[in-house]
Amino acid sequence: MNRDLQSLRRDYQFDDLTEEKAGSDPLALFDAWLSQAIETCPDDPTGMLLSTVDAQNKPHCRTVLLKQRDAHSFSFFTNYDSDKGQDIAHNPNVSLTFFWAPLSRQVRIEGVAEKVAREVSEAYFATRPKGSQIAASISRQSQVVASRDVLSNEFAALEQEYLDSDIPCPDNWGGYAVKATSIEFWQGRPSRLHDRIVFTLNVDGTWQAVRKAP
Numbered sequence: 584m585n586r587d588l589q590s591l592r593r594d595y596q597f598d599d600l601t602e603e604k605a606g607s608d609p610l611a612l613f614d615a616w617l618s619q620a621i622e623t624c625p626d627d628p629t630g631m632l633l634s635t636v637d638a639q640n641k642p643h644c645r646t647v648l649l650k651q652r653d654a655h656s657f658s659f660f661t662n663y664d665s666d667k668g669q670d671i672a673h674n675p676n677v678s679l680t681f682f683w684a685p686l687s688r689q690v691r692i693e694g695v696a697e698k699v700a701r702e703v704s705e706a707y708f709a710t711r712p713k714g715s716q717i718a719a720s721i722s723r724q725s726q727v728v729a730s731r732d733v734l735s736n737e738f739a740a741l742e743q744e745y746l747d748s749d750i751p752c753p754d755n756w757g758g759y760a761v762k763a764t765s766i767e768f769w770q771g772r773p774s775r776l777h778d779r780i781v782f783t784l785n786v787d788g789t790w791q792a793v794r795k796a797p
Contacts, residue, residue: 599770602792609768610763610766616768623685623686624684629648631657632644632678633646633679635670636674636676647661647667657763658760658761661756663698665724676693688769688771691766692765694762695761697759697762703758707758721738721741765781775797780795
């Protein structure tokens, strides 16, 4: 198996990422890359790995979906009582990673996560399919459950309760906005001479870019 894994490789034959193409605004570059990913990558182009650290300084990583991208931050929604919510409460410094394999591109974002305003969470919750609303309402995310039937029965009960009415957004459910302090763009290139350009946020709100060796 190890020999087979070692033989797996591909060369990256994609356009380069120069400083001129990157420009001076990493958020604008991210938006351009995300738009291309949405057009090119059929499977969850908004999926991002969220990395956190718990109270014992152990790292944890899981996939969440980018749901909002405003002028300063990247937002996702979850259960505040979940493992990731507890991690963020302990240490709000997080990392987000996007990987778009068909484009041989990766973006790594470091920043600070903060809860979004309650009205923002409620407004987004109202747009979700009713099944997703029910699942969010019954799930004690990250807690041990006795069986799948427990969840199925609770789902059916709540579905019946709100058959003809709107489901309220749970108090422990909402969004986090990650305000970026560092954004790294990685473009796969032939012979592993990949392009890596890293933008770091200055105290005056401007961005400084440097190129790093692959």
